Amino acid sequence: MAVVPHTIDIVVKDMGKSLGFYRALGLDAPADKASDAQVQIYTPGGATLGLLTEAMMRENYPDWVTPVGQRVTFSCRCDSSEEVDAVFANVVHSGFTGLREPWDSFWRQRYAFLADPDGNRVDLFAAIATEGEE
Numbered sequence: 001m002a003v004v005p006h007t008i009d010i011v012v013k014d015m016g017k018s019l020g021f022y023r024a025l026g027l028d029a030p031a032d033k034a035s036d037a038q039v040q041i042y043t044p045g046g047a048t049l050g051l052l053t054e055a056m057m058r059e060n061y062p063d064w065v066t067p068v069g070q071r072v073t074f075s076c077r078c079d080s081s082e083e084v085d086a087v088f089a090n091v092v093h094s095g096f097t098g099l100r101e102p103w104d105s106f107w108r109q110r111y112a113f114l115a116d117p118d119g120n121r122v123d124l125f126a127a128i129a130t131e132g133e134e
Contacts, residue, residue: 007040008074009050010120011057011067015039017117018051024094025076025114025122026087049074075123081110084124088112104128 012018016034022041023029027049033039037056041049057064078084085102091114092098099113099121112124 007048007050009052010072010074010116010118011054012051012116012118013054014117015051015053020094021091021096021116022049022051024091024096026090070119070121073121073123075125078110078124078126081126081128084110084112084126087124088114 010018015036019029019031019034019039023031027041027043029041030039037053039051041051043049054066076087078087081102081104088098088102096117097115099115100111102110102112102124105111108128108130109125110128114122114124116122
């Protein structure tokens with residue numbers, strides 16, 4: 001038997017705002033599900049991002065409390081440094097929070113930090129091509 005990670009669930013306060021953020025990020029987040037308690041966003045890489053409302057969590061897990069502080073960072077791979085810059089700009093232009101503008105890291109990736117509407121950090125990254133690579 002093999003355990004295979006499949007879905008990452010994020011608890012959200014406002015489904016509509018969260019769907020808007022993930023659409024601005026470039027994911028196929030449905031616009032017509034803003035009033036749903038649970039939405040699945042399927043990604044091209046095969047991972048699934050689940051958004052669950054706080055109300056749904058309280059209904060199904062009465063002892064659930066809203067977490068304090070950041071515990072998870074979700075990272076998204078982009079195809080190029082230019083795509084990191086473009087996605088970051090699109091998310092910020094769409095009214096969401098950029099935490100750190102794109103920069104070239106010492107670990108040879110173009111990197112940027114965003115925050116989703118609930119304050120979860122969402123990172124963008126792409127490998128920086130070395131001379132002679134395409």
